[in-house]
Amino acid sequence: MRYFRWAFAVTVLGLALGALLGWQQAGTIEGAATIFFICTVLAVLEISLSFDNAIVNANKLKTMSPVWQRRFLTWGILIAVFGMRIIFPLLIVVVAAQISPVEALVLAASEPEQYAAIMHDAHLSIAAFGGTFLMMVGLGFFFDGEKDIHWVQWLERTMSSYAGVRGIEVAVVLLIVLGFTTLHDDVAARTFLKASIWGLLTFLLVEVLGGVLDRRAVMAAGAQGGLGAFLYLEVLDASFSFDGVIGAFALSQNLFVIAIGLGIGAMYVRSMTIMLVEQGTLAQYRFLEHGAFYAIIVLSVVMYAQSFVHIPEVITGLGGAALIGVSLWSSVRWNRKNGCAGEGA
Template sequence: MNATPAQKGMLDYFKWAFIMTAVGLVLGGWLGWQSSGTIGGMATVFFICAVLAVLEISLSFDNAIVNANKLKDMTPAWQHRFLTWGIVIAVFGMRVVFPLAIVVIAADLGPVEAFLLAAREPAEYARIMNDAHLPIAAFGGTFLMMVGLTYFFDHEKNVHWIDVIEKHMARSATIKGIEIGLVLLMILLFSYLLEGAEAVTFVYSAIYGLVTFLAVEVIGGLLDASQRTMVEAAKGGLGAFIYLEVLDASFSFDGVIGAFALSQNLFVIAIGLGIGAMYVRSMTIMLVEKGTLAEYRYLEHGAFYAILILSVIMYCQTMLHIPEVITGLGGAGLIGISLWSSIRYNRMEQLRGREAVVENI
């Protein structure tokens, strides 16, 4: 008999994540032994898998919050589909297929040749991946920037964490397309800072990211609008599902590329990031079932601020290297502060409630 959300403890939500951690670390240790034949080599790969998992969790914690925000409005059937099919796409698609696809396109190789290159010549494979970083960062950064700005430029938004910023943004939301205009200005600014072919590549990739966001929004709106007119809501939430998958891909860009700084082995990277993705899935389920977003009113705000900062960092990474540790700690720090602010607000509300009770006695 399955426990209800109220009966579940925190550890219950992370059961499968713990199982995947054990399996992944054992598999990573085995890969290390196979490649080096030494205890030291096995321990090194084991450690890299663990660090990659932590890196993925720190970079994707805001992703879990945004996913939960979207999931709470989806039908139970589509929630289940995202948390099952979606995790397969996230782990296998973004951590294995996506890096292979980059090499296929960048090096003009077939899928099998790219796979063999990853297995036999990891250094060359990593070089091709790093060379493709600029267009990936421009595309992903633009998509995430639109996600963050769309949240704050909402005239119906009435809960504000940093009033001086968010109230003005909410009021300005009546200006149609203001977030698109700001993103286009950022694209122009960074294109001026780059030179020659890099500037052209940046602009084209960023525009593709913008168009992708708008296309996902339009398609999602059409699908979810049409499903409301159907007697049988079998397709309920398909638009939101597509949106979340593209969003997850954008979050994954930075982690997948940054992982090559720790290892050049595609399979080690897939194991480490896959473990991290399982924790993100578990956090998403917990946030939805426990109603954590409603309980901590500023948690979403912290996540979307982290998204905006990540998008700017991705833009900056087209010109200079920013350690992934800084990116992860920055996002985690913002979310931590927003959580502390939420707890502080709840305590003040409880105190006001007690004072009101005392006054009425």
């Protein structure tokens, strides 16, 4: 537990700020409890979605010098929390609402009602863009021919067997997008389709970036002890964080709630990374990652549905948390049944 002392401290502070924010907005205990709950779910979701991130970071950090390990675990976490979890969501609001960053920040802090109205008007584009990106992330995990650990056996084995069909994830997502597009009128349909295409292109560009980084592994290896490896890990962290940032909008459109929840989760990812490096072990729960990616797919469908019907945030949060919880429980059962500590998913 000593690895998570700072994460626990940030959790207490963050959840207290979340409850205070809810109280200021609603003026009721129920309002404070709602924001408290959303921040908690966002933190849990960020931890689960970033599980791979902790493993990749741990593997790379083992090869770095102690000095650059400390720099990544201090400066790197500041970049991760303030860059990807605060500035990036703000940029999403700026692009979606077509206002300046200063205006977006001022509105979020001083005029939440007007801010909410602007976000409501821009919600169709955010839902389509985020839903498409998340759907590609989720399906990409299951349409994998090299995936040999399956949680829901019949479904995941079938999807894995079709992984060799080129572009199958893109085809499935486009069919789903076209289906939801028909539910909108002409103007909304064009907006939904355009934003969905941008979400698809963004995912593909992130994949290309990952491929380029993989092909330049020699460069990273040559700078394992210095700035090169540090920057390498920061870019990878941004790639891993993107789905969590987008998915957060399915739970809340409040910039500060998103920042609090994802910031708490990022601190746990940092703590897990340190623990994995110092203990020399990797993931112990083989199905936890599966639950996280099922939660991603659920979030993507919710975001599509929210483009024309309101779905309470509490229901969305409970669905994702339940999937992650069940996958953790299944992992513990598997470990006990097989008499081992578990292995990575």
